[in-house]
Each structure stands twice: as structure tokens, then as C-alpha cells.
Amino acid sequence: MRSGKSKAGLIGLGTVGKSVVKLWPRADGIILKRIVDKDKKKNVSVRPDDILNDPEIDIVIELIGGLNDAYRYIKSAIEKGKNVVTANKALLALKGEELEKLALAKGVSLGYEASVCAGIPIIRGIREGLAANRIRSIYGIINGTANFILSAMEEEGIGFARALSQAQEQGFAEHNPTLDIDGFDSQHKLAILARLSFKTPVKLSDIYVEGIRRITRRDIIYARELGYSIKLLAIAKAEGKRLDARVHPTLISKDNLLSSVHGIYNACFVEGDACGKMVFYGQGAGGLPTASAILSDVKAIASKKMGTVPDFFVIKPIDELFTRYYVRFSAIDKPGVLARICDILGKHSISIVSVIQKERSGTRGVPIVMMTHKARESSMRKAISSIDRLNVVKEKSLFIRVEEVED
Numbered sequence: 501m502r503s504g505k506s507k508a509g510l511i512g513l514g515t516v517g518k519s520v521v522k523l524w525p526r527a528d529g530i531i532l533k534r535i536v537d538k539d540k541k542k543n544v545s546v547r548p549d550d551i552l553n554d555p556e557i558d559i560v561i562e563l564i565g566g567l568n569d570a571y572r573y574i575k576s577a578i579e580k581g582k583n584v585v586t587a588n589k590a591l592l593a594l595k596g597e598e599l600e601k602l603a604l605a606k607g608v609s610l611g612y613e614a615s616v617c618a619g620i621p622i623i624r625g626i627r628e629g630l631a632a633n634r635i636r637s638i639y640g641i642i643n644g645t646a647n648f649i650l651s652a653m654e655e656e657g658i659g660f661a662r663a664l665s666q667a668q669e670q671g672f673a674e675h676n677p678t679l680d681i682d683g684f685d686s687q688h689k690l691a692i693l694a695r696l697s698f699k700t701p702v703k704l705s706d707i708y709v710e711g712i713r714r715i716t717r718r719d720i721i722y723a724r725e726l727g728y729s730i731k732l733l734a735i736a737k738a739e740g741k742r743l744d745a746r747v748h749p750t751l752i753s754k755d756n757l758l759s760s761v762h763g764i765y766n767a768c769f770v771e772g773d774a775c776g777k778m779v780f781y782g783q784g785a786g787g788l789p790t791a792s793a794i795l796s797d798v799k800a801i802a803s804k805k806m807g808t809v810p811d812f813f814v815i816k817p818i819d820e821l822f823t824r825y826y827v828r829f830s831a832i833d834k835p836g837v838l839a840r841i842c843d844i845l846g847k848h849s850i851s852i853v854s855v856i857q858k859e860r861s862g863t864r865g866v867p868i869v870m871m872t873h874k875a876r877e878s879s880m881r882k883a884i885s886s887i888d889r890l891n892v893v894k895e896k897s898l899f900i901r902v903e904e905v906e907d
């Protein structure tokens with residue numbers, strides 16, 4: 501296929517779709533033949549079949565989002581021998597493997613650079629730039645909304661609810677922010693990154709996910725006193741033949757680069773066995789950054805440059821994680837309470853590095869903050885569950901995993 505002869509069709513003229521049209525003059529002669537959107541007022545076709553059944557169109561760009569229609573259109577395009585470009589992370593996280601296999605069988609390409617970190621060329625960076633490497637680990641701040649909220653809590657000393665409202669007022673969070681703040685958007689993106697990096701089918705359910713709703717202003721302050729920032733991190737690490745893949749709030753040392761990623765920015769550390777560590781950093785959302793990635797896929801397809809190789813890992817369960825923890829308890833201020841908590845931790849082989857006991861805050865108990873030595877996640881969960889059943893404990897305890905990300 502010569503790039504000058506390719507013809508594209510775009511389904512979905514929303515935020516990203518409009519930016520793709522704006523950026524199209526940079527498409528090196530590839531023709532944008534048709535645009536479809538379900539909104540009649542946009543003065544474009546409303547029938548996806550106008551694109552899917554057009555034999556001249558060899559690249560279909562799906563930018564409608566959601567699952568069912570997007571899946572039908574992408575599958576149908578591939579079955580008809582068309583290349584597809586999409587930014588649809590939710591769909592790719594669920595059906596990426598199936599669609600990629602179908603594309604391979606049909607001899608066409610499925611481009612999804614825009615699905616992870618928008619304009620940051622991390623997919624192409626891993627797929628092509630790091631092709632000679634075995635990827636060892638990925639540590640990413642890959643959701644700008646959650647990072648905006650945690651940054652605002654840290655920089656302005658405000659609580660979660662206020663930081664979320666600020667994000668919504670400034671257009672960085674949806675009216676229903678669940679996907680972003682409960683970690684699912686990061687989980688979707690990590691599923692895509694991990695599948696690509698570790699050449700392993702990664703199901704969404706393989707990735708442990710925990711969001712940032714329970715992080716309080718106090719946790720941010722205590723973490724800072726201990727020398728850490730709290731970030732919503734997406735992590736995938738190869739451990740022998742097992743893959744450790746998870747998304748959760750994480751304590752990161754203040755000295756680490758990821759600690760200084762603020763606001764809506766995204767950053768992702770990738771470590772390859774040959775190239776060592778590198779960091780991808782930039783705007784992970786927005787019309788033009790996302791369109792930049794869409795156009796790069798369109799141009800790459802027109803010059804035929806894609807493909808994957810199978811090589812399998814086994815997923816490591818979160819219960820087997822072995823790491824240090826920050827734990828915040830809220831207990832009544834009485835002699836012997838700390839000893840009871842320590843006793844339960846000790847029975848689960850969890851040893852403590854430091855303890856901070858704070859003044860009583862409001863009507864709740866006294867906050868007790870601990871940093872532990874490395875412990876097994878399953879032991880930590882059992883210990884916390886026993887501690888939370890003590891009548892001296894006033895609030896569900898919170899633990900945050902510490903990640904030693906090497907710069």
C-alpha cells in the first residue's frame with residue numbers, strides 16, 4: 501500500500517474526532533474520505549455502513565468510545581479487510597487480544613497509540629523503539645484526573661472531595677468520575693501496556709485495582725512527613741515467569757522523578773533489559789494530543805509498520821505481593837491499644853519500622869501511622885481485618901503500598 505493512495509473513514513466526530521480533522525493536513529496525502537457521527541446536526545453521514553461498506557476506504561478510525569457499537573464497527577471493518585485505528589482503551593482492555601488476533605489473521609493492522617497516555621508515543625516506543633528488549637517493568641502515572649486530585653491535595657492542603665470538585669470545575673474530571681478515581685481507567689491502560697510489553701494476554705480481572713477515594717488530606721501529610729508522595733500508580737513487573745500487575749495508590753519517595761509529576765500530566769517508567777530505564781512524560785489526554793497519536797497510527801499503517809510476537813507470562817496474584825506498607829489506624833487513646841495492634845501485626849510476621857501517633861482529630865479516634873518492613877499482602881490483609889475487629893479501633897484502617905521505583 502502506498503501512503504498517497506490510502507483513504508480513511510472516521511466514525512465519531514467528538515472531542516478527539518474534531519481534533520483529528522483539524523490535524524489531517526499533516527496526513528501526507530492520505531485522504532479522509534468520509535466522516536460519520538450519530539448526531540445529525542454535525543452535517544456528516546449518520547450511517548457507519550457508509551464507511552464500513554466503502555471498498556475504497558482502507559483505514560477506519562473509531563472515535564465513538566463505549567463498548568458495543570465500537571466493537572461491532574471495529575470487528576466488521578477488520579473482517580472486511582480494513583485497517584483500524586482507535587483510542588478506545590476500555591474496549592481494547594476487554595477485547596484487544598481478540599481484535600489483534602483477528603487483524604493478524606486478516607493481514608490488517610490495529611493501531612491504538614492513542615489509547616494509552618494520548619499523545620505520548622509509548623505504544624510505538626515499546627513496540628518499535630524497545631523491540632530489542634525484554635521489558636522488565638512499567639511504573640506509570642497514567643490517569644491525569646487522579647493525579648490532578650492527589651496533586652491538589654498535596655499542594656493546596658485540601659481534602660479529596662474539594663480536589664475532585666476542582667477537577668470537575670476545570671474540566672479534568674467527568675460528572676461521574678468513577679473510571680478515573682476508582683482506578684479503572686488506569687487498569688484499562690495497564691492491561692493494554694502489559695499485554696504489549698510482556699506479550700501476554702492480560703485480562704482486566706488479572707489486574708488488582710484500588711482507587712484514591714479513601715486517601716485523606718491526613719494521609720498526604722503523614723506520607724510527606726515520612727518522605728513520600730502518594731500517587732495512583734499502574735505497575736507491571738516481570739518476576740521470573742510471573743507478571744505482577746496492579747493499580748493502587750502508592751507511596752513513592754520524594755526523591756523519585758514520579759513524585760514530581762503534577763496535575764494532569766502522565767509519566768511512565770519503562771525498563772528494558774538492554775536499554776535500561778527510561779521515562780515517557782507528557783499530556784495524557786485532550787483532543788489534539790490524542791489526535792496526534794491517531795494520525796501517527798494512520799501514517800504508520802499507510803507505510804505498513806506494525807505487528808506482535810507471542811511469549812507468555814503467568815499473572816502473579818496480588819496476595820503474593822511482598823512490599824513495605826504505610827498503615828493508618830484510628831483507635832481510642834488508651835494504654836495498651838498500640839500494644840494490641842503491634843501484637844496482631846507480629847502474629848502475622850509484619851514488623852514495624854516506625855510509628856507516628858497523632859493528636860486526636862475530631863470525634864474519631866487517634867490516628868496511628870506506621871511504616872512496616874516488607875510483608876506479604878495476604879498477611880497484611882489478614883492482620884488489618886483482625887485489627888479492624890478490635891473494639892478500640894474506630895475506623896476502617898487504610899494501608900498503602902510503598903514502591904521503591906528506581907530512577
Ligand SMILES: NC(=O)c1ccc[n+]([C@@H]2O[C@H](COP(=O)([O-])OP(=O)(O)OC[C@H]3O[C@@H](n4cnc5c(N)ncnc54)[C@H](OP(=O)(O)O)[C@@H]3O)[C@@H](O)[C@H]2O)c1
Binds near residue numbers: 512563569786
Ligand atoms: N478525550 C480525550 O482526551 C481522550 C484521550 C484518550 C482517549 N480517548 C478516547 O477516544 C474516544 C473518543 O473520545 P472523545 O472524548 O472524543 O468522545 P466524545 O467527545 O464523546 O465523542 C464521541 C462522538 O461519537 C459520537 N458517537 C457515539 N456513539 C456513536 C455511534 N454509535 N455512531 C456514531 N457516532 C457515535 C458521539 O455522539 P454523541 O455526542 O451524540 O453521543 C460523539 O460525537 C474514546 O474511546 C475515549 O476513551 C479520549
